Amino acid sequence: MISAEDLAFDAAHIWHPYTSLTSPLPVYGIKSAQGCELMLSDGRILIDGMASWWACIHGYNHSRLNAAMADQLSKMSHVMFGGITHQPAIDLAKLLVEITPDTLETVFFSDSGSIAIEVALKMALQYWIGVGATDRNQFVTVRGGYHGDTYHAMSVCDPVGGMHSLFASSLPKYLFADRPQVQFNQSWNESDFESLRSLVLQNSKVVAAIVIEPIVQGAGGMHFYHPTYLRRVRELCDEVECLLILDEIATGFGRSGKLFAMEYGKIVPDILCLGKALTGGYMTLGATMTTRSVANGISASGPLMHGPTFMGNPLACRVALESVRLVLEMDWLGQVGRIELGLRRGLEPVRMLKSVADVRVLGAIGVVEMKDPIDVAVVQRELVNRGVWVRPFGKLVYVMPPLCISDEQIVCLTGAIVEVCGLK
Numbered sequence: 523m524i525s526a527e528d529l530a531f532d533a534a535h536i537w538h539p540y541t542s543l544t545s546p547l548p549v550y551g552i553k554s555a556q557g558c559e560l561m562l563s564d565g566r567i568l569i570d571g572m573a574s575w576w577a578c579i580h581g582y583n584h585s586r587l588n589a590a591m592a593d594q595l596s597k598m599s600h601v602m603f604g605g606i607t608h609q610p611a612i613d614l615a616k617l618l619v620e621i622t623p624d625t626l627e628t629v630f631f632s633d634s635g636s637i638a639i640e641v642a643l644k645m646a647l648q649y650w651i652g653v654g655a656t657d658r659n660q661f662v663t664v665r666g667g668y669h670g671d672t673y674h675a676m677s678v679c680d681p682v683g684g685m686h687s688l689f690a691s692s693l694p695k696y697l698f699a700d701r702p703q704v705q706f707n708q709s710w711n712e713s714d715f716e717s718l719r720s721l722v723l724q725n726s727k728v729v730a731a732i733v734i735e736p737i738v739q740g741a742g743g744m745h746f747y748h749p750t751y752l753r754r755v756r757e758l759c760d761e762v763e764c765l766l767i768l769d770e771i772a773t774g775f776g777r778s779g780k781l782f783a784m785e786y787g788k789i790v791p792d793i794l795c796l797g798k799a800l801t802g803g804y805m806t807l808g809a810t811m812t813t814r815s816v817a818n819g820i821s822a823s824g825p826l827m828h829g830p831t832f833m834g835n836p837l838a839c840r841v842a843l844e845s846v847r848l849v850l851e852m853d854w855l856g857q858v859g860r861i862e863l864g865l866r867r868g869l870e871p872v873r874m875l876k877s878v879a880d881v882r883v884l885g886a887i888g889v890v891e892m893k894d895p896i897d898v899a900v901v902q903r904e905l906v907n908r909g910v911w912v913r914p915f916g917k918l919v920y921v922m923p924p925l926c927i928s929d930e931q932i933v934c935l936t937g938a939i940v941e942v943c944g945l946k
């Protein structure tokens with residue numbers, strides 16, 4: 523049990539994600555986690571609806587992932603990547619090159635999703651320098667996006683509703699089109715693409731790349747947009763000859779019902795960012811993949827100027843290798859389909875509630891959008907009291923559980939959400 527004294531220390535000294543230090547939201551002590559369950563330090567057990575923010579797809583304390591980590595730990599947990607290489611990085615890169623579209627041939631390993639985005643943006647800029655089109659230094663994206671919290675990643679996140687509006691005055695100003703409106707399962711309407719199309723055409727000679735999350739806009743609002751929109755993005759990039767950067771950091775490795783959400787649009791990006799579930803939630807690791815032609819363009823201007831201390835960390839690469847192998851061995855599509863069905867059934871009753879604006883499910887992602895902002899501390903406590911771990915934000919109560927969640931656990935998880943959403 524974490525002592526009251528330690529919790530007080532935590533509140534006074536330790537920053538948690540997106541909190542104030544003077545009036546922090548409550549935190550819950552966790553002492554261990556197993557499968558799809560978190561054990562609170564007071565012994566209560568919670569069903570996990572978050573997969574630790576998309577990452578922990580195989581559940582916690584997984585024997586194969588543990589064994590892979592232990593094996594690597596006994597050999598070397600870290601070594602610099604400058605002038606050195608190692609089997610975990612090589613094997614993981616081989617596997618990523620194999621399972622992603624054929625044209626994505628090169629891999630840059632970095633520390634996290636945000637850094638994978640930073641690297642992608644730098645790659646795009648350096649590519650245009652390399653091929654002699656230095657005017658192409660603008661990024662275009664859509665509102666409602668989220669690409670991370672580091673400085674340049676912030677500049678392509680939603681500028682208003684996003685988490686970073688405080689910094690707006692010191693961020694580079696890039697070009698934002700309207701958020702895609704036609705939802706995943708609605709019928710396509712060509713006018714949805716007009717905003718992005720006209721913005722890009724007006725700036726066609728200065729756009730370095732379009733940056734977008736394929737199909738699922740995650741932390742920017744949990745919207746699922748239409749596959750045709752994604753197709754149109756690719757066509758537009760080809761038309762004006764700019765690069766396409768896809769951010770699959772949240773969606774990669776099966777979550778959306780495709781191994782990669784870009785498959786819904788049957789398109790391939792020039793640069794692809796991976797993270798989160800890449801290591802099965804065991805370690806922090808990002809990967810930025812690109813085509814041979816982009817790699818050649820970048821290299822024409824010299825070396826790519828990025829090289830974090832923990833680049834290609836062997837522990838992270840080894841556990842990622844094992845996690846991706848597990849995905850490929852398991853019936854991930856069957857599991858995601860089963861979870862999708864369970865979430866649809868279980869969340870459907872909230873549609874009746876006056877306080878609820880929308881319910882949507884895609885793959886193993888379930889979203890309840892309320893009409894009003896949620897009191898996170900209260901809702902969180904009510905959910906914990908009902909034995910589930912769900913972290914609401916804004917107007918959203920959303921889940922993306924580990925893929926090993928059982929049908930009974932889905933019933934408990936969704937049942938608790940239905941009850942709590944109906945409380946007031």
Ligand SMILES: *Cc1c(COP(=O)(O)O)cnc(C)c1O
Pocket residue numbers: 634635636637639668669670671735740741769770771772797798
């Ligand atoms: C989480 C996330 C990021 C940032 O990844 P971090 O590992 O938190 O830096 C970027 N893009 C998307 C779509 C994400 O969901």
